[in-house]
Amino acid sequence: MADALGLDARVRPVTVAGVDYLNIEGDDDLLTRVVSEASGAFALFGSADGLLRPTALERRRPYSDDLVTIQKYQGKTNEQFTHLLLNVTAALAKRPQALLDGSLHVLDPMCGRGTTLNTCLLRGIDVTGVDLDKKDFEAYQAFIATWLRSHRLKHEIDASQVRREGRTLGRALELETAPTKEDWKAGRTQQVTYLNVDTTRLERVMRRTSVDVVVADTPYGVQHGSHGDKLDRSPVQLLERALPSWHDTLRTGGTVGLAYNRHVVKPAELADVLDAHGFSVVHGHGAPAAGLDEGAFRHRVDASIDRDIVVARKG
Known part of the structure; x- marks a missing residue:
């Protein structure tokens, strides 16, 4: 950074x-x-x-750390890795300062039970999450509502159906909160939105060029999967269908950061699919970011997951 x-x-x-x-x-x-x-x-x-x-560390942490540490469930992404993926992706965007001043708007188009949503909220950043899994949506709704009440934070939370042209596309959870009563009264709030819809059709529910960065922990072909789809172990097929929608939602100069399992998809495959949908790889296959080795973030999670990061920019 x-x-x-x-x-x-x-x-x-x-x-x-x-x-x-x-x-x-x-x-x-x-x-x-x-x-x-x-x-x-x-x-x-x-x-x-x-x-x-x-x-003293000079960091934006308006809420307590248990927001990201208290949840425990199989397949949860380590919150420290989520911070890393967000930092690297935002640092390689056209306007990296947005990560520090809190003006960044993040999209996690495969957000699961909300590790990215909670990480962004902890750092005072607005965030939108998308996932088709109803159980994950309901689990996040129950967790965040309980957490806000237990910490006695001023907030407004609303769950509604997402409807377009007379059809129900899914559900939406919209949250606004602030770390103190004074912040709430002054309008210094953060927004979290969770859309329980199809990530390949975001153009139907999100404004074009409305987010600064996209971060996603792609299916690893092990304990994760692409919800509702009969896909092979590699996330490439899902990305082929989803990237056009993510591209439209992202602002010019914004970046998409993907975590992936090298056992099920090769860096060259990801670079090719990103290039085919209007992105230029700025860290990953053949493109190490300034001051970094190409494999700087590659690490072994367990015997079946060899995790790495690729970051690509729009425009």
Whole structure:
């Protein structure tokens, strides 16, 4: 993210008293803010005369962390990885500063039970999620309503049917909340929308060029699946059908970030399908982002999942 924002930062691993750290050097005042938002940032220290001085993380976290940690269910995406995918995708968009100032609008077109929705809410970012699975929609609705009540947060939440031209396409959950009563009264609120509709037909329910980034944890061909569709283990068939709709929803200069399982789809396949639908890969197959190796985010989840990230830009 530092490179994307034009910051001159030098990063290297160091060991102090037997403990491994990342040493980050830079002159820009914005650097602390950027480092604080990193998915792996748990503590920050200044260094002087060989001593470490604790430094407060400068991050937007208007709500408590249990918003993303309390849910436990099979197949849940690790919330730290969700932060990472969001950071990388937004940093490679035309306007990466939006991630820091809270003006970003995120779309997760395969949001499941809402890890991305909760991650964005935690960071004070507006977000729209889409999923066709009714059980996932209902599980998220029950969780977020209970969480808001238990934390005594001012909010408005509304569930309704999505209808177009006399037909019911699905359901919608619309939420508006704020971290304090003062914020609520002043209109400093965040919006979360969950659309229980077909992700391949978003043009029927969402405005064109209405979101800044798209992030999605694609089906891994193991415990996940493309809800309601009889597809093979690879997500390529689903992406072929969904990308035109996602492209229309995304603003020019916006980015789409996809997590995928290399055991079921190859980087070249993803690059080809993204290119065919008007996107240019900026990190992934043959296109390492500035300051990163092409496989910088590749990691083994378990024996059946070798996870990696591809990011592509519109326009």
